[in-house]
Each structure stands twice: as structure tokens, then as C-alpha cells.
Amino acid sequence: MATITVDGVRHVANLARLEFNDEETAQFTEQLARILDYIGKLNELETDDVPPTSHIHPHQIFILGSEEGARHVAKPDAVKPSYPIEAVLANAPEPEEGYFGVPRVVDRG
Amino acid sequence: MPLHELTAHALHEKLKEREITAQELTEAIYERIAEVEPHVKGYLTLTKDIALEQADRADQGFQNGDEMPPLAGIPIAIKDVICTKGVRTTCGSKILDNFVPPYNATVMTKLHEQGVVMVGKTNMDEFAMGSSTENSAYQITHNPWDLDTIPGGSSGGSAAVVSADTAVCSLGSDTGGSIRQPAALCGVVGMKPTYGRVSRYGLVAFASSLDQIGPFTKDVTDCALLLNAICGSDAMDATSVDVPVPDFTQCLINDVDGLKIGVPKEYFTPALDTEIADNVHAAIAVLEELGATVEEVSLPHTEYAIATYYIIAPAEASANLARYDGVRYGYRNENPENLISMYKKTRSKGFGEEVKRRIMLGTFALSAGYQDAYYKKAQKVRTLIKSDFDAAFEKVDVIATPTSPTPAFKIGERTADPLQMYLSDVMTTPASHAGLPGISVPCGLVKSGLPIGLQLLGAPFAEENVLRVAYTFEQNTEYHQQKPEIQTNGVG
Numbered sequence: 001m002a003t004i005t006v007d008g009v010r011h012v013a014n015l016a017r018l019e020f021n022d023e024e025t026a027q028f029t030e031q032l033a034r035i036l037d038y039i040g041k042l043n044e045l046e047t048d049d050v051p052p053t054s055h056i057h058p059h060q061i062f063i064l065g066s067e068e069g070a071r072h073v074a075k076p077d078a079v080k081p082s083y084p085i086e087a088v089l090a091n092a093p094e095p096e097e098g099y100f101g102v103p104r105v106v107d108r109g
Numbered sequence: 110m111p112l113h114e115l116t117a118h119a120l121h122e123k124l125k126e127r128e129i130t131a132q133e134l135t136e137a138i139y140e141r142i143a144e145v146e147p148h149v150k151g152y153l154t155l156t157k158d159i160a161l162e163q164a165d166r167a168d169q170g171f172q173n174g175d176e177m178p179p180l181a182g183i184p185i186a187i188k189d190v191i192c193t194k195g196v197r198t199t200c201g202s203k204i205l206d207n208f209v210p211p212y213n214a215t216v217m218t219k220l221h222e223q224g225v226v227m228v229g230k231t232n233m234d235e236f237a238m239g240s241s242t243e244n245s246a247y248q249i250t251h252n253p254w255d256l257d258t259i260p261g262g263s264s265g266g267s268a269a270v271v272s273a274d275t276a277v278c279s280l281g282s283d284t285g286g287s288i289r290q291p292a293a294l295c296g297v298v299g300m301k302p303t304y305g306r307v308s309r310y311g312l313v314a315f316a317s318s319l320d321q322i323g324p325f326t327k328d329v330t331d332c333a334l335l336l337n338a339i340c341g342s343d344a345m346d347a348t349s350v351d352v353p354v355p356d357f358t359q360c361l362i363n364d365v366d367g368l369k370i371g372v373p374k375e376y377f378t379p380a381l382d383t384e385i386a387d388n389v390h391a392a393i394a395v396l397e398e399l400g401a402t403v404e405e406v407s408l409p410h411t412e413y414a415i416a417t418y419y420i421i422a423p424a425e426a427s428a429n430l431a432r433y434d435g436v437r438y439g440y441r442n443e444n445p446e447n448l449i450s451m452y453k454k455t456r457s458k459g460f461g462e463e464v465k466r467r468i469m470l471g472t473f474a475l476s477a478g479y480q481d482a483y484y485k486k487a488q489k490v491r492t493l494i495k496s497d498f499d500a501a502f503e504k505v506d507v508i509a510t511p512t513s514p515t516p517a518f519k520i521g522e523r524t525a526d527p528l529q530m531y532l533s534d535v536m537t538t539p540a541s542h543a544g545l546p547g548i549s550v551p552c553g554l555v556k557s558g559l560p561i562g563l564q565l566l567g568a569p570f571a572e573e574n575v576l577r578v579a580y581t582f583e584q585n586t587e588y589h590q591q592k593p594e595i596q597t598n599g600v601g
Contacts, residue, residue, distance in 0.1 A: 003127055004473065008473070009469070012469055012472050012473045012476060013469065015472050016427060016429075016451040016456075016468050016469060016472040017434070017449070017453050017456055018453060018456055018457050018460075018465055018468065018469070019453045019454070019457050020457070022301035028465075028466065028469055031466060031527055032466070032469060032470060032473065033527055035419060035527065035528055035531075036470075036473075037417060038189060038415075038419075038528055039416040039419060039420060039483070040411065040416075041412075041416050042412075042413060042416050042417065042420075042486050042487065042490055043486075045410075045413065045490060045493065047486060047490065048488040049492070050489040050490075050493060051489070051492055052485055052488030052489050052491070052492060053489075053491040053492040053495055053542075054318060054488055055318055055348070056304055056305075056318070056495065056543060056569070057236075057304070057305055057348075057350055057544070057569075064503075074178060075344060083211055083212075088211065088213055088437075090209065090211065091207070091209060091211075091437070091438035091439070092436075092437055092438060093435060093438075093439070093440070093441035094441065097448040100324050100436050100437055102436055102448055102449055102451070102519075103445050103446075103448050103451055104447075105447070105448050
């Protein structure tokens with residue numbers, strides 16, 4: 001397993017939509033490198049033939065048209081009332097005319 | 110005994126016999142809060158107006174002679190990661206400082222059907238990421254047994270308020286041990302049900318394949334009552350499992366004759382605190398004397414559980430926490446230059462350090478070129494950890510271990526070293542990977558006076574075995590009756 005560099009931290013921060021000053025970047029680089037070094041112990045294990053576990057109840061199938069014996073848990077596609085717009089916008093930092101306001105993303109042209 | 114010290118089942122008898130009213134009980138709890146909460150600091154929000162209204166409703170039912178549910182009129186605290194309609198829900202984060210959910214979590218709907226009294230919302234590590242509750246953006250919660258120590262985490266507030274008798278019981282959430290570890294450190298009962306037993310609808314997501322809601326209580330009987338109230342499949346959570354929910358009070362059987370208890374050798378390493386090891390061995394010996402068969406089992410991949418956890422949980426968290434971008438709810442950084450800068454400034458200022466560390470770790474583990482080496486590798490090791498448990502449960506009914514490798518540590522002791530903090534979860538994360546039900550019950554005190562927890566684990570959906578062993582242990586010991594003396598005159 002690779003370790004992580006200062007440039008790597010900057011790249012990952014951008015992917016995660018986070019930003020750090022130089023001091024924070026240095027600190028995260030050091031800490032993440034140490035944590036990843038510890039996690040490297042997983043390489044002691046031979047896992048080529050081991051299937052991954054993403055969910056502990058494999059009989060729970062989430063898509064329609066499920067395998068025989070499996071239970072699909074998709075809901076019927078029925079129309080139901082949704083929350084009133086006011087309730088949904090009540091927590092919005094900048095509600096605007098029934099929408100979530102954000103900084104302009106398209107030039108006026 | 111003062112009202113605030115009583116269990117829910119004892120209080121239910123008094124309410125039913127009209128010896129007390131829910132109003133009196135609720136007032137007694139808030140008097141206790143006035144006395145000790147300034148030192149413990151377990152609550153982020155108190156909801157006294159709502160509580161008194163709910164108590165009044167319960168009293169009307171009792172007065173009318175209605176058949177009242179076992180939790181009617183019982184004061185309960187809720188971890189601030191569970192959505193409560195109309196009541197601020199912060200997740201211990203500044204990014205949700207002003208968030209008021211427009212709906213109730215399914216567990217809240219179920220508790221309201223019981224007629225509970227909601228005392229308030231409890232402190233926690235930000236977004237449930239931590240093992241000491243020191244990662245809360247708001248305050249440090251103090252362990253009632255020693256105010257200079259941490260209560261455990263991430264559900265530290267929910268554990269501390271039950272220990273301090275400022276709530277009769279509470280709900281927490283457990284991703285890698287966040288119910289069991291603080292229960293052990295605060296000397297109360299805490300249980301994580303099987304993954305899928307309880308609906309996660311309205312539980313703010315941290316690591317979706319691991320998160321599960323569960324109770325903190327003063328004894329195992331109350332634990333069964335709360336499980337009865339909150340378990341069951343839910344159309345709003347596709348990962349809740351549609352299996353029959355038994356009446357958990359039926360497994361409160363004071364007898365372990367014929368049950369097989371496995372003791373995994375990998376949990377008793379030389380690194381384990383010797384007082385804890387001795388104490389837990391003594392607890393297992395009690396169960397053996399009561400008729401259980403005790404045998405050693407092996408869970409060979411135990412030592413890989415933390416490394417696996419700190420890939421899977423941060424990876425899922427990095428995806429789940431992408432929603433906090435300042436658009437629909439919560440904090441938004443003002444006067445951004447553009448949309449991307451708004452996202453970055455909002456998230457960088459709104460999240461605390463540990464949350465950012467985990468988002469970084471998770472984003473890295475899922476990023477191009479690293480996903481197979483980290484995330485997929487961890488998922489494969491998760492399979493190995495789960496297979497260890499599957500094999501062990503072929504031979505035994507319940508597995509017994511310490512809940513935490515150490516008693517409560519000092520405030521500030523591990524904050525400088527994230528990895529050291531992560532290792533606090535070494536006893537609890539393996540069962541989380543396998544989705545197992547697990548309980549922590551008090552099993553004594555170390556010489557310095559801090560509580561120790563005995564962890565009992567069962568096969569998936571075998572809560573009944575876990576509760577039966579826990580109940581038998583409790584009925585034949587007095588550890589659960591030990592109470593902290595909170596130093597209300599100290600600095601705290």
C-alpha cells in the first residue's frame with residue numbers, strides 16, 4: 001500500500017470539497033500517513049479468493065426482479081404526498097422564491 | 110429510593126398503581142438535572158415544555174385506567190443524531206447548529222406511540238465519530254464516576270445521563286462500539302441490536318452498513334422493554350430486516366444451565382489491562398457456576414478489525430457527509446466567490462477536525478487507484494472477520510469478552526493521537542463488522558473506582574441468548590446497583 005504525500009492530501013481535499021492551510025495540510029499528511037501505515041497490516045492477509053462483504057444480510061436484495069428465494073425490498077412505485085415546500089425550505093440557509101438559493105453558476109452571457 | 114434512581118419497570122408499577130404521576134416523575138428528573146447536569150454536561154438540548162406536556166398526556170391515560178404501555182410516562186433522553194420533529198438535532202456539529210428536522214425518526218414515532226416523556230437531546234462526538242465524546246463541537250461530557258474522565262463515545266451523553274440519573278433510560282447509536290463502550294465506561298447497560306433489527310430512518314447516517322440504534326438502561330429488564338418498543342422492519346429503511354420480533358421480556362430467564370459461552374482467546378492479550386482481564390474472567394466464572402458451559406473459542410482475525418473499520422466507516426462516511434454543502438440545510442459560509450468555494454468554505458468551517466480527518470481518509474480509500482487496495486481489501490477482511498464469528502457460533506450460544514480494553518481515561522489524554530483513540534474500539538468493532546447483537550453490562554469496578562463492562566455477543570438475531578445471559582448475570586450479582594457519587598462541589 002502506498003503512503004500519502006502533501007500533494008496527495010491537497011488532491012483528496014479537493015475531491016472532498018475541503019480546504020486546508022499549509023499547517024493543516026502538513027498535519028493531515030502526517031496523521032493520515034500514520035493511520036494508513038497501521039491499516040497496511042491488512043496486507044498480511046491473503047484475500048485473493050475471499051469475496052467482499054458490503055452488507056451482512058445477503059438475502060436482502062434491493063433491486064426488483066430479485067433472485068429466487070431472496071426478498072426484494074423495493075417499494076411499489078406509488079404516488080404519495082411529499083413534504084410541503086415551506087417545511088423543506090425551513091432549514092435552508094438562503095431560500096429564494098420556493099427554491100434553494102446558491103451563488104450564480106452560469107454567466108449572464 | 111429517590112424517583113430518579115428507579116428503573117423504568119419499577120416506575121411503571123408506581124405509575125400504574127397511581128402512587129406517583131408522570132408529572133411528579135418528570136419534575137424529579139429535572140430537579141436532578143438542575144443538581145448534577147452542570148457537572149456532567151450530558152445534554153445539548155433540554156425539552157422540558159414538551160416533556161411536561163407528554164407527562165400530562167400519560168397521566169390522563171393512567172387516570173382513565175387505560176391499559177398503558179410499559180414506557181408510558183417514562184423520561185427518556187435521545188442522542189442528538191436521531192431526528193426529532195420540531196426539536197433541534199445537531200449531531201454534535203456546528204454544521205447542523207440550527208437544524209430542526211421536519212420529521213421524526215421511526216424510533217421516535219415508536220417511542221411516542223408508547224407515550225414516553227422526552228427529557229432532551231444528548232451530547233455526542235460530532236457525527237458519532239469518536240470514542241470519548243470530546244469531538245463534540247459544543248461541550249465535553251464528564252463521566253459521573255470521575256468528572257476528570259471521559260464518558261466514552263460516541264454516545265457519551267446518552268450513557269452519562271443514565272449513569273447520573275438525569276434520565277431513566279436513553280437511546281444511542283452504535284457504529285463501531287458507540288453504545289457498548291460508553292455503557293461500560295459509565296457503568297450502565299447498553300445494547301446494540303443486530304444490524305437490521307431497528308429502522309435507521311431518521312438516524313443521521315455515519316456508516317450505513319454498520320450504524321444501528323439501541324438502548325442505554327439501568328438494568329437488563331429495561332433494555333428488553335426498550336428493544337420491544339423500537340425493533341421491527343420499516344418500509345422507510347430498506348436495510349431493516351423483516352424477521353419476527355419476539356417479546357424480549359420473555360427471554361429474561363434467570364438460568365443459563367446448558368447454554369454455551371465462548372471466550373475468545375484473542376481478546377485477552379498481554380496488552381489488556383490486568384484488572385479488567387481478572388474482572389471479566391471472574392464474571393465468566395460466575396456464569397459457569399450458574400450452569401453455563403464455558404469454552405475457549407478462536408476469532409483469529411480480531412487484530413484486523415480496527416484497520417478494517419477505519420477504512421469502511423470513513424469510506425461510507427465520506428459519501429454520507431457529502432450532503433453537508435450549505436445548500437439545503439445547516440451552516441453556509443457567507444459571501445462565497447462561487448459555488449465550489451461555498452462548498453469548500455462551508456465544509457471546512459462547519460466540520461470539526463476528526464470529521465474532516467475521516468472524510469479525508471474515506472475519500473482517499475475510495476479514490477481512483479486506491480479503491481481496490483483499501484476499500485475492497487477491507488471489505489474482504491470483513492468477510493474473514495464475519496466468518497470467524499459464524500464458525501464460533503456453530504459451537505457456542507454467546508461470546509463473552511471485555512467491552513473496553515481500559516476503564517475511562519482522562520479528558521485530553523488521547524486527543525493528540527488519533528490512532529491511539531481509534532484503538533479504544535478494539536473490543537467492539539469486530540462484532541460491528543459481523544452485524545451482531547451485543548450488550549455491555551456492569552461487572553465491577555477497578556481499584557480507582559471506575560466501572561468495567563462485560564460484553565456479551567450473539568449470532569445475528571439471537572438477542573434472546575444475549576439478554577438471557579446478561580439477565581442471569583445481573584440477577585446473581587449486584588454490580589448494576591452500584592451508583593457513582595457525583596462530586597457536585599468540585600470544579601468538574
